Amino acid sequence: xxxxxxxxxxxxxxxxxxxxxxxxxxxxxxxxxxxxxxxxxxxxxxxxxxxxxxxxxxxxxxxxxxxxxxxxxxxxxxxxxxxxxxxxxxxxxxxxxxxxxxxxxxxxxxxxxxxxxxxxxxxxxxxxxxxxxxxxxxxxxxxxxxxxxxxxxxxxxxxxxxxxxxxxxxxxxxxxxxxxxxxxxxxxxxxxxxxxxxxxxxxxxxxxxxxxxxxxxxxxxxxxxxxxxxxxxxxxxxxxxxxxxxxxxxxxxxxxxxxxxxxxxxxxxxxxxxxxxxxxxxxxxxxxxxxxxxxxxxxxxxxxxxxxxxxxxxxxxxxxxxxxxxxxxxxxxxxxxxxxxxxxxxxxxxxxxxxxxxxxxxxxxxxxxxxxxxxxxxxxxxxxxxxxxxxxxxxxxxxxxxxxxxxxxxxxxxx
Numbered sequence: 247x248x249x250x251x252x253x254x255x256x257x258x259x260x261x262x263x264x265x266x267x268x269x270x271x272x273x274x275x276x277x278x279x280x281x282x283x284x285x286x287x288x289x290x291x292x293x294x295x296x297x298x299x300x301x302x303x304x305x306x307x308x309x310x311x312x313x314x315x316x317x318x319x320x321x322x323x324x325x326x327x328x329x330x331x332x333x334x335x336x337x338x339x340x341x342x343x344x345x346x347x348x349x350x351x352x353x354x355x356x357x358x359x360x361x362x363x364x365x366x367x368x369x370x371x372x373x374x375x376x377x378x379x380x381x382x383x384x385x386x387x388x389x390x391x392x393x394x395x396x397x398x399x400x401x402x403x404x405x406x407x408x409x410x411x412x413x414x415x416x417x418x419x420x421x422x423x424x425x426x427x428x429x430x431x432x433x434x435x436x437x438x439x440x441x442x443x444x445x446x447x448x449x450x451x452x453x454x455x456x457x458x459x460x461x462x463x464x465x466x467x468x469x470x471x472x473x474x475x476x477x478x479x480x481x482x483x484x485x486x487x488x489x490x491x492x493x494x495x496x497x498x499x500x501x502x503x504x505x506x507x508x509x510x511x512x513x514x515x516x517x518x519x520x521x522x523x524x525x526x527x528x529x530x531x532x533x534x535x536x537x538x539x540x541x542x543x544x545x546x547x548x549x550x551x552x553x554x555x556x557x558x559x560x561x562x563x564x565x566x567x568x569x570x571x572x573x574x575x576x577x578x579x580x581x582x583x584x585x586x587x588x589x590x591x592x593x594x595x596x597x598x599x600x601x602x603x604x605x606x607x608x609x610x611x612x613x614x615x616x617x618x619x620x621x622x623x624x625x626x627x628x629x630x631x632x633x634x635x636x637x638x639x640x641x642x643x644x645x646x647x648x649x650x651x652x653x654x655x656x657x658x659x660x661x
Contacts, residue, residue: 255449259317263451263632267551267596268573271629275622275658276317277651278453278598280555280578282324282638283352284647285310294342294349297328300433304440311448314651317632318512319450321440324638326353327433333426335387338468352640360384361469363478366485369469370492372398381469391419441509455508455550458501458515461494461537466519475519479529487533494537498544505550512576513545514553521558535566546574553578553598557637561586568594580636588625597625598632601650606635606642611649618653626658633658 258273265272286296289306296303303322311319331339338360340346341353360381361369369376375398382392394416400408444450459467465486466475478486501513519525520534542552552575554567559581567577572594579587579599587597601621605614618633625631633654639647 249446252446252449255315256445256451259315259449260451263317266629266632267576269593269596269630271660273660275626275654276632277654277658278316278318278632278634279650280453280634280638281310281320283640284642285322286325287350287641288644288647292342292350293325293352296322296325297341297353298343300325300327300436307440308443311444311450314647315448315450316453317451318453318510319444319448320453321437321444323437323454327429330426330429330433333422333429334389337385337387357467357471359469359471359474361474363470363474363481366478366482366489370485370488373492373496388422389419391416445509452510454512454514454553455510456501456505456513458497458513458541458545458552460515460517460520460534461490461497461541462520462534463516463518464493464497465490472519479525479533483533490533490537494541498541501541501545502548502550505545505548511549511551512553513550514555515542516555517557520556520560520563522560522562523558527562530563531566535563539566539569542570542575546571551576556580556582556599564590567591570595576632578632578634584621585624588627588631592628592630596630596632598634600634600636603635603637603639603642606639606646606650609646611645614646614649615653618650619657622654622658626660629660 259276262272262274263276263278266276283293285307286293286303289303289309291302291306296306300322303325307322326339326341328341328343331341331344338356338358339353340356342349342351346354361376365376365380368380375396378395379393382389391413394411394413396411397408441452444452462475466472470478475486505511505513515538517538520530520538525534542554545552554575555578556563557580560567560579561581561583564587568591573596575595577587577591577595577597579597582600584597584600591597601614601617605617621631621633635650
């Protein structure tokens with residue numbers, strides 16, 4: 247394909263997705279599957295090979311983009327380099343070669359209480375100091391020296407005590423952090439080059455301009471853990487709400503700053519603890535939705551497009567999802583009555599999802615085609631629907647992925 251044609255196809259894909267977001271009928275249903283390990287498998291490598299040498303992801307993703315042209319594409323950002331994880335001594339990950347024996351499975355998150363139940367007041371008063379002196383050392387074994395990195399009283403002669411605390415442990419942690427930064431920035435450079443290849447060689451727009459989380463999940467996932475946050479909702483709800491609100495403020499600020507100059511306007515929110523079964527409807531609104539909705543609106547006001555990736559079952563939350571600016575948001579569902587979602591959200595927000603991943607892994611080509619066609623026929627009516635699976639794609643039969651792609655291309659056309 248000539249450079250002119252590649253640029254033309256790139257622009258068509260950008261417009262196709264933008265039309266869909268704004269609830270206009272595009273030329274066809276956009277195909278936007280979220281890629282995790284699948285391109286690695288498709289390219290004949292193992293996860294361990296690619297996390298130990300991130301440049302080995304390039305031929306895998308090249309093969310994927312040669313054979314498939316999604317309307318939003320993913321670079322290898324989901325394949326974290328093991329050199330970084332090892333260097334900082336991350337405690338909440340396991341990966342092939344470190345805690346996982348199988349060389350061909352994705353990393354696993356290890357939940358724990360990285361903030362204790364009696365530390366709310368401290369975190370509410372000064373989140374930066376808490377993260378630096380408590381969360382960092384608890385999360386990364388090589389960052390123990392940050393527990394002494396205390397600067398609030400460094401004014402005037404206070405600087406003497408501040409610098410006196412910089413012993414060998416602090417120095418070693420800071421040097422390790424600097425070394426890790428070099429590795430991360432080299433990897434970021436590699437990803438930047440690959441995004442250019444996606445655009446210039448394959449004509450595929452980048453799927454994301456940043457990542458975000460529900461403020462409640464930031465507290466529940468990364469600080470308190472599931473058991474801890476559930477207990478806190480009953481034992482100290484006012485403090486939970488106060489910290490969630492504080493987190494929302496800096497999350498908005500940090501996301502807007504991080505998205506400056508981004509190639510893509512799409513900010514992906516990975517939702518975890520808002521599922522139907524996790525909390526009551528009343529709790530969902532108070533502790534989860536109100537802060538998330540404020541976050542969503544703040545991004546739309548700066549012309550960013552939140553992609554709300556609703557993991558788990560979300561049927562009972564539809565009434566809240568309506569409360570967003572019209573034609574500015576995408577809801578991507580894992581487990582949802584998609585036809586009900588289409589009826590209730592069609593004039594409010596674009597929807598995406600939810601072909602079950604188990605069909606790709608264990609189903610027949612006929613089952614995949616039938617499900618994909620039904621989604622296109624019903625949810626695609628009038629626009630406002632983009633095709634995705636129910637979860638990030640790791641293992642899948644190659645022939646099932648191919649028939650999914652072909653079905654959307656054939657039956658997702660409007661003209």
